[in-house]
Amino acid sequence: MKLQKNNRAVRTISGKVYMINQIKLPFKEEIFVPENYKETCKAVKTMVVRGAGSIGAAAGFAMMQAAFEAPKNNSKEFLLKVKTEIEETRPTARDLFAAVDRVFKKALISPEEAEKEAQKIADETSEAGRKIGEYGNELIKDGFGILTHCNAGPLALVEYGSALAPIIKAHQNGKNIIVYVDETRPRNQGAKLTAWELQKAGVPHVIIVDNAAGLLMQQGKIDIVITGADRIAANGDTANKIGTFEKAVLAKEFDIPFYIAAPDSTFDENCPAGHEIKIEERSENEILYVSGIDEKGKEKTIRIANPGSVAYNPAFDITPAKYISGFITSKGVVSVNNLQIKQ
Numbered sequence: 001m002k003l004q005k006n007n008r009a010v011r012t013i014s015g016k017v018y019m020i021n022q023i024k025l026p027f028k029e030e031i032f033v034p035e036n037y038k039e040t041c042k043a044v045k046t047m048v049v050r051g052a053g054s055i056g057a058a059a060g061f062a063m064m065q066a067a068f069e070a071p072k073n074n075s076k077e078f079l080l081k082v083k084t085e086i087e088e089t090r091p092t093a094r095d096l097f098a099a100v101d102r103v104f105k106k107a108l109i110s111p112e113e114a115e116k117e118a119q120k121i122a123d124e125t126s127e128a129g130r131k132i133g134e135y136g137n138e139l140i141k142d143g144f145g146i147l148t149h150c151n152a153g154p155l156a157l158v159e160y161g162s163a164l165a166p167i168i169k170a171h172q173n174g175k176n177i178i179v180y181v182d183e184t185r186p187r188n189q190g191a192k193l194t195a196w197e198l199q200k201a202g203v204p205h206v207i208i209v210d211n212a213a214g215l216l217m218q219q220g221k222i223d224i225v226i227t228g229a230d231r232i233a234a235n236g237d238t239a240n241k242i243g244t245f246e247k248a249v250l251a252k253e254f255d256i257p258f259y260i261a262a263p264d265s266t267f268d269e270n271c272p273a274g275h276e277i278k279i280e281e282r283s284e285n286e287i288l289y290v291s292g293i294d295e296k297g298k299e300k301t302i303r304i305a306n307p308g309s310v311a312y313n314p315a316f317d318i319t320p321a322k323y324i325s326g327f328i329t330s331k332g333v334v335s336v337n338n339l340q341i342k343q
């Protein structure tokens with residue numbers, strides 16, 4: 001896939017923020033340009049930009065915009081208020097908090113320093129994905145069937161991706177692989193975004209419903225599971241898109257290696273264990289309705305659930321460390337026992 005420097009999932013040029021509008025994909029390729037920090041916050045909340053690493057970069061850019069927008073006389077007070085506002089957009093992804101913290105400190109010096117720091121975060125996130133790809137590629141053998149959940153590709157991590165970086169690298173290295181893409185209800189990030197990215201990269205893939213993974217494992221079609229992460233606690237417990245946990249349990253049952261790919265910014269040394277991770281709850285409408293295009297290419301949202309019923313929509317779950325074979329990081333592949341969280 002070629003999300004080149006000029007076309008990264010999220011980036012800044014001269015204080016302006018550019019992001020690929022992920023809500024429109026895969027049907028339309030559009031760039032969204034939020035005019036101020038409030039619009040960037042809204043883009044994060046509504047998932048115009050999503051995926052832990054890209055959320056982190058976007059949050060850093062929102063803080064940068066706030067630095068430019070701050071009133072001269074009480075800028076610290078303003079920046080502190082904005083910091084909380086950004087943090088409340090999506091509470092689970094650790095990258096968001098790490099980025100906002102870093103850019104906030106620089107924003108207290110000047111908007112230009114804030115911009116440099118925000119861009120640095122986006123660059124670091126991109127580079128981490130590239131390295132994750134190199135290390136993770138070693139785990140993938142010729143002929144492998146690979147299961148992935150949600151979207152942890154270039155869209156989700158600024159440029160190369162986390163879980164998809166090793167997969168795309170393995171394909172580029174000539175390995176014959178097939179990727180089983182969980183559709184990932186309720187928002188279908190797998191069916192829409194991961195499939196779009198894999199198609200662009202020319203990687204053979206097939207979309208499956210979320211509850212097909214058990215059968216495919218039983219049939220011997222899956223050799224490895226790789227997903228991304230939104231927050232990794234100090235003991236290795238990992239928050240990722242709802243449904244990840246059950247895939248990990250199934251993988252253990254069938255003795256299939258289950259790996260989490262993530263940059264340093266996703267590891268949270270201040271969070272001792274998974275039960276401390278705040279799980280975002282999103283609107284029930286994400287479950288009750290689906291969006292797509294009709295046969296004429298017109299965008300449509302339709303209700304698919306019983307009118308009158310309500311829904312409950314936790315966006316993430318926690319996979320206990322005991323189910324995780326290892327973490328693919330920008331420094332190499334490490335097991336839970338060797339996990340040393342340092343930022």
Ligand code: MRU
Binds near residue numbers: 153229
């Ligand atoms: O709610 P989303 O779409 O932002 O959730 C995304 C995921 O769960 C990804 O797998 C995760 O962010 C890791 S990839 C950087």
